[in-house]
Amino acid sequence: MNNWYRNLLVAVLIGSLSACVTTSNKTQAKPDAAHDKRIELGMKYLEVGQRDNARWQFSKAMELKKNSAQAYHGVALVHQANGELDHAEKAFKSAFRYATPKELSPIAVSYGRYLMEVGEAKKACEHFEKAAGDFDYKARPEALYLAGQCAQKTGNTARVKPAYEHAINLDPQYVPPMVELAEIYxxxxxxxxxxxxxxxxxxxxxxxxxxLWLGIRIERIFGNKDKEASYALALKNLHPYSKEYLEYRRFTEQN
Incomplete structure (x- = not known):
């Protein structure tokens, strides 16, 4: 998603939020709707790198709903992005403390990513697996993919392939595990x-x-020289400084 479109989304959400807050103030009804808009807008600000604005929105959400797990979740992500890891850890713990069962899995996935960042991969795997096992969690394919990546990092290679296959089985359009699984095959x-x-x-x-590097090797196996050359040209032109292009060059020199 380009920056122009992201900024457009934020602008639309700002207008929507303003309308929601105005209506809420007039009628003194549906405070949860205003809270949810604050959370939504805060996440969008995070997405475009506007961390201060994001944190402000999460603070406003806390004013509307005391002990909001979603707001603490957002604050944790802001601190993590700022490199304030102790504060991020504290906010994550608060998010877990106040979360409803429905809110736990998204927080678990974010906390798992945080744990990977701070070098606690084994603990991260536990959180990804919990989210992956939540049948009501809409982003299960992502949780399964992250569980597979985490398993790879911790040396649990037997878990990697089933996790990727399960993710794609749940959502055949979910792209992230595809190349890694194709490489395993x-x-x-x-x-x-x-x-x-x-x-x-x-x-x-x-x-x-x-x-592209996988495509080169596959087509060589099948003897399709034209397709192999097409992949190789694309790799050279599009990604000349990638490690895969260096691997391809070493491969051609040895063969």
Whole structure:
């Protein structure tokens, strides 16, 4: 999403929030709606890097709803982005303390990301797995993908492939695990399976260094020289300083 569109979304939300707050003040009704708008706007400000504005919105949300888990969650994300890790940890703990069952999984995913950042991957995996096991959590594919990444980082390789497969099974349009799973299939000698998944990825997303490098190796296996050359040219032109291009150059020199 480009910056212009993100800023447009923020502008629209500001207008929506203003209307909501005005209506709430006039009727003294639906304070939860105003709270939710503050949270929504704060998250959008975070998305475009306006951390001070985001924190202000979360503070206003706390004024509307005491002990708001969502507001503490937002504050934790602001502190994390600012590198204020002790404050982030404290805010995350408050978010968990006041969260309803429905609010726990989004907080768990964010806290898992935080734990990965501070080098506590094993603890992070536990939070990702909890969110992945929440059947009512709409972002389960993301939680499963993060569980797979976390498992890879902690050496639990047996968990990686099932987590990625489960994520894509839940949402066949969920792109993040596709190239990594296709790479796993390739390493296992499941070349046709790897190619099918890579082709599916290419219909949904722009090429990445990893996808192009995998494409080169797949097409070499199948003897499709034209397609292999096409992938190689794209890798050279689009990502000449990537580690994948360096791997490709070493590969060609050795073969």
């Amino acid at each position: 390739f390493q296992e000698g499941e070349y046709a399976k790897s190619k099918r998944l890579l082709s599916h990825f290419e219909k949904l997303s722009k090429p990445t260094p990893a996808s």
